[in-house]
Amino acid sequence: MITYEDFESLTKKHIPHNASVVLGFSGGVDSCVLVTLFDNFVKKNKKFNLTVKAVYIDHGLSKKSVQWEKFCYNFCKTKNITFYSKKILLNKESNIEANARHKRYEALQSFMNDGDYLVTGHHANDQVETLFLSLKRASGPRGLSGMSIFNKRDVGYHFRPLLKYPKDAILEFAQTYNLKWVEDESNESVKFDRNFIRKDIVPRLSERWSNFQSSALISMKLCSKQDSLLQELVEEKINFISNSGKALSIEKLKNMSEELLLYTLKIWVKKLSNITPSSKGLNTIIKDFIFSKHDSNPIYKIGDYQVRKFQFFLYIIPDYKDLTYFSTALKINEKIHLPHNYGQITIISNPKKNILRFPDKLEYPLRITFCPPKGLIYPNGKTVGKKFKKWAQEYNIPSWERKRLPFLYYGNSLAAIVGLFVCTNFSGQDLSIDHQRLDK
Ligand SMILES: Nc1ncnc2c1ncn2[C@@H]1O[C@H](COP(=O)(O)OP(=O)(O)OP(=O)(O)O)[C@@H](O)[C@H]1O
Structure with missing residues (x-):
């Protein structure tokens, strides 16, 4: 069951005074509960001085999207929350689900400055569905950990205060407070992967094993803990084999087991470039930089960076442009x-x-x-x-x-x-x- 007190203490733990908050507001029951809880929070914690805006992103996929926008506008009007909406254009040729998601986050982000907080109404059932989607993509422990309550984004932070509550608790809250919401008919269509998992897969598993969802959530938590532990140990290792965490000793990397080497490089690249390298990329680095001739001079580009080697050390440096053409x-x-x-x-x-x-x-x-x-x-x-x-x-x-x-x-x-x-x-x-x- 969702209690306002729990919500308040969780929010105070993650969001500081004077912060700017963007609430992802689709008009569905999850985000209506979210907006209601935030409205309460703002009213009860005036000294906290939060700037809160609810943002509706119109994917333009349903005939009712303008009607939903109006609903969201009216919902916010009755509360202390400023409302914005933004229409996005989707490429209907490609994977529409992934495309809509990507463009939606991009659009939500356009309302944020660095250091702002994006808050969404993801809940525990979404989390279990995410597990299946990760399995489909062949993920490791990080991917199988699912979403976190709080994480850093490229711009600002992402907070999911309802993540531990099952959908039933959200519906119960909505009914208790007589909330109205909109139903997106596309949530019924099993042609979308998430809906297929939610409607066809999870109910069958839960019917046979009543604890299935809670066990899946525990497994995800275990993956998350193991991933954090591994990360901590590898970071210690990186400090040990590098000069102040920056350049890695190729000789020391050579002495590692294959798995440790892969993981060490992955964490190191992510730490210095903020990009998670693919397995293919990691294998290229191992082949071309670590087990290659001493005098070879390979370049591996990753985002705005390049991996280079110099005198038995591996470096990540910004991908500086070549300036040789420049003369004055x-x-x-x-x-x-x-x-x-x-x-x-x-x-x-x-x-x-x-x-x-x-x-x-x-x-x-x-x-x-x-x-x-x-x-x-x-x-x-x-x-x-x-x-x-x-x-x-x-x-x-x-x-x-x-x-x-x-x-x-x-x-x-x-x-x-x-x-x-x-x-x-x-x-x-x-x-x-x-x-x-x-x-x-
Ligand atoms: N059209 C929208 N406009 C603004 N916010 C939205 C919109 N759709 C979803 N959100 C936000 O995202 C949360 C999760 O929504 P939903 O579960 O439908 O997204 P999803 O695409 O399935 O999830 P994910 O973002 O993890 O892929 C909602 O509670 C809401 O806060």
């Missing part, structure tokens, strides 16, 4: 705007040391050093000369970084080409250099 005439004390919003640089001369240096204006881990390699002239700016290579080696600069130096022309056309060095500061050394060193 330098003027001392004048700003240069780098492409791709990489920042701007002002060159300051240092007559004492005869060094021209950039102040470090770019964000970490970008670091810029300006070196005037006197006597080195690269006609097209494409070749990296021997001396430059030697210098780069001496400074422990990964070979892939050496290839994407933009070339800036200093002075007029016949002057020496100036190498602008943009690199990830792997070695932690100061990369400034004077030209005598290059002339050695």
Whole structure:
């Protein structure tokens, strides 16, 4: 049974004072209960100062969608909740269920800023259905754990305060408080996977084993706990085989069992890029980076990042754009705007040391050093000369970084080409250099 007190203490645990909350409001019984509980919360906790808006997303799939929008509007009008709606266009060719879901979350997110809270009316029966959908997709323990009451999203957080209650408890609450709601007729159609599980599968299993749903929920919780435990242990391992959690020692990875290696890489990639790599991607990393020739120089792109290897360590670095095409005439004390919003640089001369240096204006881990390699002239700016290579080696600069130096022309056309060095500061050394060193 749902009690307001339980709801209040759960909400206070997850949502802070002054937060902005977006309630996903479809007009169905689950979200009507949700909006009613939140309305109560706002009235009883004025000092909490929540900004709450209910948002209805019109998928445009039912003739009644405008009628539902009106219902939602009127429902909120009787309460202390601001109402918004948004229509989305769906591609009816592709998997409409998945497409609608994806577009709905995208639309809900458009009402949020980072740090805001999305709240939906998912309940325990939805959770059991999610288990079957995960089995269909061949998930591991993470997927079989189902939804969590609270999790971080790309933008803000997602809170599901009704997750522990079965549908019956939601209906009971709605009846007790005389709530009205809309029924979406598409919920009856078993051509949709979730409806098929809800209408044809779960009732048959529950008929035979009355505890089936609660056992399934316990199994999901066990998966979730084991997954958290595994994650904790692997994170310890990552700290042990890396330099401050960032670069992983290839030699140490080589000594791991296949399973541990796969899981370690998965957690590490997720931690640094916020993307969960596919099994195929993980196997590519293992083959091309860990069990490959020492001098190989592979790249594996993942989202806005790339996995690279350098001197027996594995790195994830932002997928910086190649700047070699960029060239410009330098003027001392004048700003240069780098492409791709990489920042701007002002060159300051240092007559004492005869060094021209950039102040470090770019964000970490970008670091810029300006070196005037006197006597080195690269006609097209494409070749990296021997001396430059030697210098780069001496400074422990990964070979892939050496290839994407933009070339800036200093002075007029016949002057020496100036190498602008943009690199990830792997070695932690100061990369400034004077030209005598290059002339050695
Ligand atoms: N059209 C909608 N507009 C706004 N919020 C919605 C809409 N449809 C669903 N929601 C929100 O999502 C919750 C879950 O709805 P429902 O179970 O129908 O979604 P689902 O697609 O089956 O679930 P999931 O989002 O986990 O895939 C609802 O309680 C409600 O808070």
